Amino acid sequence: MIKLSRPMTGEVSLHMGAPPEKVWALVSDVTRIGEFSPETFEARWTRGSTGPEVGASFKGHVRRNGVGPTYWSPCQVTKCVPDEVFEFAVGTDEVTVNNWGYRLEPSGTGTTVTEYFRIEPKPYMRLYWTLLGPLRGRTNEQGMRTTLERMKAVLES
Structure with a gap:
């Protein structure tokens, strides 16, 4: 068994001056992720899905x-x-590699938004994370921070 030196998860939180329903409309519209993410430059609903719901692809x-x-x-x-x-889970129907998400919490006059990831604890992912986890974890953290800051700019403009 591979022993992990650090957890296979990460998260970044940022307060946004917008109510949860406005933040929700933004984070759940995957077709807008290209405006915010430094890595994912576009997304589209597939398999007949047209919006956010459990099971949508x-x-x-x-x-x-x-x-x-x-x-x-x-x-x-x-x-x-x-x-x-x-x-949402990232991977094929048979194999999930990791999970990404957003948690929204009302806070004062706005919303605290937490973007997070969780790597699936499969043996090959444990090996990947043991070898590249520190580097990938920093990249993910920087990317989440950038994504949230760009979302905040749109929501507060």
């Missing part, structure tokens, strides 16, 4: 680390509670 067009390689990632919505949480 979409694919994200990713430019790894913002420079390449470029590929499409199939995704499926796994948690969908309006104004509270939007989460």
Whole structure:
């Protein structure tokens, strides 16, 4: 068994001066992710899905680390509670590689938004995370921070 030196998860939170319903409309509209993410430059609903609901499918067009390689990632919505949480699994129907999501919490006159990821604890993902986890974890954290700051700018403009 591979022993992990750090957890295979991460999250970044940011307060936004917008109510949860406005934040929800933004984070659950996957077709807008290209405006915010430094890695995923476009996404579209697939398999007949047209919006956020548990089981809905979409694919994200990713430019790894913002420079390449470029590929499409199939995704499926796994948690969908309006104004509270939007989460999706990345991978095929048979194999989930990781999970990404947003938690929304009303806070004062706005919303605290937490973007998070969770790597699936499969043996090959444990090996990947043991070897590349520190680097990938920093990249993910920077990307989440950038994504949330760009969303905040749109919501507060």
